[in-house]
Amino acid sequence: MPYLKKLLGLLFFPVLAMLGGCDWVLMRPSGDIAMQQRDLILTSTVLMLLVIVPVIVLTFVFAWRYRKSNNRSDYDPEWHHSTQLELVIWAVPLVIIIILGAITWISTHKLDPYRPLERIDAQRTMPAGTKPLVVEVVALDWKWLFIYPEQGIAMVNEMAAPVDRPIQFKITASSVMNSFFIPAMAGQIYAMPGMQTQLHAIINKPGEFEGLSANYSGAGFSGMRFKFHGLNDGDFEQWVKKVKSSSRSLSRDTYLQLEKPSERNPVQHYAKVAPDLYEAILNRCVENNKMCMHDMMAIDASGGLGKPGTINIASLDEATRARLGLNDQPTRNYVGAMCSPGNPLGLQLPVTEPATSPI
Known part of the structure; x- marks a missing residue:
């Protein structure tokens, strides 16, 4: 036994060393939406532990107190009911469930990824008329394409945004379902072919953050990662100029080549983007002879x-x-491709959008 204790003691330090390399990015986010989601996780965990911890502790207390060798404990074979104990057993979980239900209902609406942001962070509200940065995201096999319609640029496996400016992501996929996730900024949201999901988020600290796919999508899934740069306004403008200095243009033909499955693609910048390319990708009609x-x-x-x-x-x-x-x-x-009826009935024809969760 002494040797076993020493062995366990020696194993304790390597475990600590390995855990030291972990980055708890979900618990130390840099964006307000991710911060609120972290607080929701912590609050829910604490509320549930209010029941779990006492139950675990009392399990050991009862096992020790009423062990066979303890002759000093009371023995009452006829005991079968306690009103006070019943109130505690039922009232405490019921109150916790009510609180969790209220928190879930509020957060589901407040952290709806389709809902435009109302604040920059916990101390600052969003100024009226603030225009979000629109980023069109396409999940390819196995890489990420980012299109900036306002700036007229695009890039593969890299993106950037100004600090404290709201971002509106429009997200779709080229083939299979995927999941867009920047842990430091906001929760994951799915990307699906022929459908568009949205995410409103913000980054509050400058730095380089990791983005990834959170949904298995095939052989190259593990390498489907990208860098997200949080920049101040001046640095963001310089970054845009750098992308525009590229000699590449993202035409429809170029996109069709890029769409082919490939793994661990290097960062690529495109100074120009074909008009309405994202809409064509979303509507499955990048090829000229396909109907949208x-x-x-x-x-x-x-x-x-x-x-x-x-x-x-x-x-x-x-x-x-x-x-x-x-x-x-x-x-x-x-x-085949035909002239559409021009919407003679004045119908609104939104792209189908799936339900999402705040986390």
Whole structure:
């Protein structure tokens, strides 16, 4: 036994050394949304421990006090009820559940990722008329594409934003479902092909932070990481100028090449971006001979194509079939690119958006 105690003591220090390398970024975030989410986690944990800790402690107390060898404890085989004990057993968990329910209801609305920010941090409210920085995010296999429509630039596996300026992320994917996550700034949110999710967030401290995919998406998932730079206004402007000095342009053809699966891609900057590229990615019509989803929905909302739809058909061209690896597959026809009805009914046709959670 003495040797076992010494061995356990020696193992204690290597464990501490390994834990010393852990970065508790979720508990030490740099953005206000992540800070509120951290407080929600801590509050919920403490409330649940109010029941768990006493139960665990009393389990050992009762086991020790009423052990067989303890002849001094009272023995009452007829005891079966205590009103006071019943009140404690039922009232305390009930109160905690009510408190947790109220906190969950409030935080679900307050931390809704689709909700524009109302404050910069706990001490500062958001000035009226503040314009958020819009960033369009595309989850590719296996890399991240960021498009800045206001600045007219794009980059792969790198992004930046000014400190204390709200950011509106518009997020989609090219193929399979993924998850966009910058732990220091906000909770994760899913990215899905043909759908758009949103995230409103802010970074309150300058620095370099890690972004990653939080949802397994295939062979290159583990390398699907990027750097997020929190910069002051002047440094952000310099960063934008640096990206604009690149010789690359992100055309539709360039995107189709970039979309091909690849792993651990280096950072790439694009000084120009094809107009409406993100909308084409979202609506699954980057190829010139494909009909966009919003046009399909507009036609369906107007009653469909009827018999003309059986005639106006097309198929993927040879280059697209080769890129998608479909050369050995049967050729399939689909409704070709057509003029949309121009929304004659004045219908609003939003992209389907899934429900999300604040954490």
